[in-house]
Amino acid sequence: MTEQLNQFKQPVGKAVPWKAAELPGSQPLTGQLCRIERLDMDRHAVDLYQSYPSVPDARHWTYLPYGPFDTLNSYQDFLRTIVKSSDPLHYAVIDLVTGKAVGTFALMRIDVKNGVVEVGHVVYSPRMQRTSLSTETMFLLLKYVFEDLGYRRFEWKCDSLNAPSRTAAQRYGFTFEGIFRQAAVTRGRNRDTAWYSIIDSEYQGLRNAYSQWLSPLNFNDEGHQINKLSDFIARERLLMGD
Template sequence: MEPRRNAFEQPIGAPVPGWKGAQPPGREPLTGRYCRVEPVDVERHAADLFDAYSSAADGRDWTYLAVGPFESPAAYREHLTRMAASTDPLHYALIDLATGKAVGTFALMRIDPANGVIEVGHVAYSPRVKRTRVATEAMFLLMSEVFGKLGYRRFEWKCDSLNEPSRAAALRYGFTFEGIFRQAIVYRKRNRDTAWFSTIDKEWAGLRACYTRWLDAENFDAQGRQVERLADLIARQRVVEGKSA
């Protein structure tokens, strides 16, 4: 499709009629079938989170984060206290409804309601949440809030370009790779080239259908194994959307 042109015959972007900005995220819990996402609370979550992170065999889960691993409950509690006091990033705990325990955290950050852009980051999942329905439903709940309730136009995911598990997770969740920002950050006294991913509001309806189908109890067999992969559902949905465009 040819772009619009102004009076000077310069190409210009598509109009955004009626745009008044998005809403800042609130602190109300988001509850699904398998998990609850709620703002971090030191008294409620510190002990559970330290215990969950301590279940890892080693410290590799912290390699691409600017903090951790934490050697004592007191050290982690101090860190979580700083997280709880922050409003951007706004940190959330993931609660496994089967156990009632906090099993990981992530944050909404770089919150820009005026332009309708927001990012998910500081993802710190313990072994108890990785590759579970809790992890996927948590992202679904966050996307539902960002697009469905708060009215954002763009949802971002960024990570160290060398962090292959994070890059794979972004693609599985339906984010689109946009490129590498070279020498974007210095952390842990080393360089970080940052991989950028995003999903946008016009893609949300299709993603919502894929997540809903994947999370349905019928998509899992008696041993809890998935029948259809989320990535496959999203890939098929994009073929359909491409044909109908």
């Protein structure tokens, strides 16, 4: 890449014909397997609360600053608080087969001026983890962030010790950018934060990869994947010369 210089012969970044991205709206995002909609305590609390205890322990709350919730009332109180927030902006994921909410996430650190937004507060129940549902959720999110809202950068951050979250980020096509040491204190413990991102120039290749993975042709009669998402992503990156 040719280095761009200013009038003082200093290297500078390339010019960006930039206005601003848009704020996330309230419209639902619907795929073949799931629907993403703004979190609503009355509509979603019971479904979500019932979906989380389907594992024998509370390990999926370890790296979050809240939870687990011992009663439905305590969970409803929590939801009443977070649904009032505009940043983070919380969403529920609805399984279209059952019509029930099975997980939540938030769009946060929303910077429309610079076109940067982060996905965080990811709490997927066991009914959603490691399923096509979670992959389609990310596919819908990527399309929404880059195509509909016009962002330049999509971030994923997590506790550096949270191995499942780091594995998920890499599987979804996020690029690891490094560790911010002593970035936070969570539950009285130190947190080093791992940073990942996807930028707009990478989106088209990822869209192609997700579309191929989600295709019915990629699943056998038992519903098992034939090719991994990472294989499709690697192929697209080769085609794009990355």
